[in-house]
Amino acid sequence: MLQSCRRSLFGASTVFRASSSFQCLYTQSGRRTFATQLQADDATDPRLQAIDPSQLSISKTTTPKDLVPNEELVFGRTFTEWTASEGWLAPRITPYQNLSLDPATCVFHYAFEAFEGMKAYKDKSGNVRLFRPDRNMARLNKSVARIALPTFDGKALTELISKFTTLEERFIPSRLSARGYSLYLRPTMIGTQRTLGVGPPGSALLYVIASPVGPYYPTGFKAISLEATNYAVRAWPGGVGDKKLGANYAPCIVPQMQAAKRGFHQNLWLFEGPNGEEYVTEVGTMNLFAAIVNKEGKNELLTAPLDGTILEGVTRDSILALARERLQPEGWVVSEKKFTMQDLADAADEGRMIEVFGAGTAAVVSPIRNISWRNRLVECGLKQGEECGPITQRMKNWIEGIQYGEEAHPWSVKL
């Protein structure tokens, strides 16, 4: 099943060449390699040119952007930029510019695209820090390998991201009165071959863009309401729901909009088991955690297992690790296992519900007030007027403490 396959790893274009770059691109592309498996390792074929940070060229903008007042930051709308290159040509940092692509480029037709979301933080001493970048690199390599895009050396890309982030350091808001200001980084890989043939892209582009962002909850936590979705399915065993592919996102919008129309902030993806069980998978673009008192009377922190149907969230993994380290000694059971909406409803009905929260890079944690399911509203443990449960709050404090360098921890990488 996981036998090796022939895969082309042509040289990829750099972002901002003129449209005639396709000619160059093809002449640079006479190399091939053998990649392996549906899931690739974070590694480059030794016969191929790896990303070489020492070859980085930097072309600074002559019209630097004004800094945006922190209060006006909008998630994903203000950009600084960086571009990386090929199977792999010399990486470049250039001023932010449009991509010029043939309308027959395979990314427009067959969704050859994968991305990551990560952040750079500034600590009290003014140092810039990344949070677990190795995890983002490994996941992006898994994602791109699954759709026949070239893998890359994660350490090299992290080094380039570090250089880029340092260069754009002025765009990383300093910690003001509250944590939460950071530079959102979006590593993206797209297939750039000009062809309508359905096959592995002969060229690819890896680029990173950045956007300064403010706190997700600038005025404090606001618990959200979810609608459980059972009429549409996000992911399934043997599919690609565990990869951070563009393909997993566009199909999620209409169910989200339908939930919003009925007054819910996000939708919760269920997955129906062979006997009609409605397993809880993930929420909108976050993983989901539930804290309950289990039937044995113990406090238990639950999240769905990595069975191929949920995204392997970096925040999810961090929460699990911290829960095992810091909650288990307090008597908590920490479980990655399948659980159902019925399990949550039973916990709510029987007074065993503690709290529920989403987990992701954007908000770290996002408290959940209730879940609409089968014409009832499952309350998730928050009292009226309460916007956040204690475990959610502690997790946010622990993780942000590490991200902002207040707690020394190997997850926080100082640049």
Place this chain on the structure above:
Amino acid sequence: MLQSCRRSLFGASTVFRASSSFQCLYTQSGRRTFATQLQADDATDPRLQAIDPSQLSISKTTTPKDLVPNEELVFGRTFTEWTASEGWLAPRITPYQNLSLDPATCVFHYAFEAFEGMKAYKDKSGNVRLFRPDRNMARLNKSVARIALPTFDGKALTELISKFTTLEERFIPSRLSARGYSLYLRPTMIGTQRTLGVGPPGSALLYVIASPVGPYYPTGFKAISLEATNYAVRAWPGGVGDKKLGANYAPCIVPQMQAAKRGFHQNLWLFEGPNGEEYVTEVGTMNLFAAIVNKEGKNELLTAPLDGTILEGVTRDSILALARERLQPEGWVVSEKKFTMQDLADAADEGRMIEVFGAGTAAVVSPIRNISWRNRLVECGLKQGEECGPITQRMKNWIEGIQYGEEAHPWSVKL
């Protein structure tokens, strides 16, 4: 379940403006509409500007392309072009050019993209003809609605495609010694909003590109070998496998490459039922038909039903209609129903296999020699040296007869 939802249908950009077009784009976008349902009708909100073919502007190239000798035609590599526009601005035909898009454009990150494949043919009298364009328009509308892109008036787009095709008529190869020459048309819609926020695109681009193509089997049919894929799953009930979305294509490449590495031309997607049944769904990028003698001793033409896991192929639908009209009177049973690899293996083992073929726009029909499944090779009825079964051949003749205007038929639309 299929309640209406609020959806933005902003004005879409035209293809070839400079990068500053994003400013224009947003100012043109202050209109909203209510779209309905997960599956939309082929209709435009009456309060919105519909595509207006009478507003078409044509800007011809000053450097017309040399005609490519027919023998050298490569599928999807030689292009003429046309661009259509917005919720919906005046459509334009312009010389073929690159798209200039911000690297944060949502099509690069969340796969907001859907497309169609259709062809224009030249008949003996030199008339240009389309084949069932209403089907492509209806399907594209279903596809885009499912990913929160704007729907459009299918008749208006067909009219624009007709004008474009007529303008580029010299690129439609005349019928030479054999049928099979045509102009491949690729209507494509992409989300063009510049945002990393996961939500409905506020702008979109609808464009059509074209490529002259020669016969899929220039030297006559070549039967292909398939590998049944059971380790990866293409589609799922409640998913989007019945829509022509980019999202359905990139994840198919690695299993196809693995099949190719083991010497097979394409992979055959199976879907596991609740009791381990391995249902036959579709092959590579085609629908699949099997002709067998059923257990009652009758000739039966089988294809998987439209249960949401297979693409609603226009060729599939045409084959079913022709089979009901022309094979049923000969005693054939024509069935859209679930069937398994075991059913095919039993038919082969018991001498009841007649033939198997794929069906799609590119090849019309594609005869299949055998299918590798569970360490055996299921032979599909072709004798040694034989490249095509009689039903496959008749279907090709019937459909091409209609496509090339040799048989008068409402499916063939003369421009």
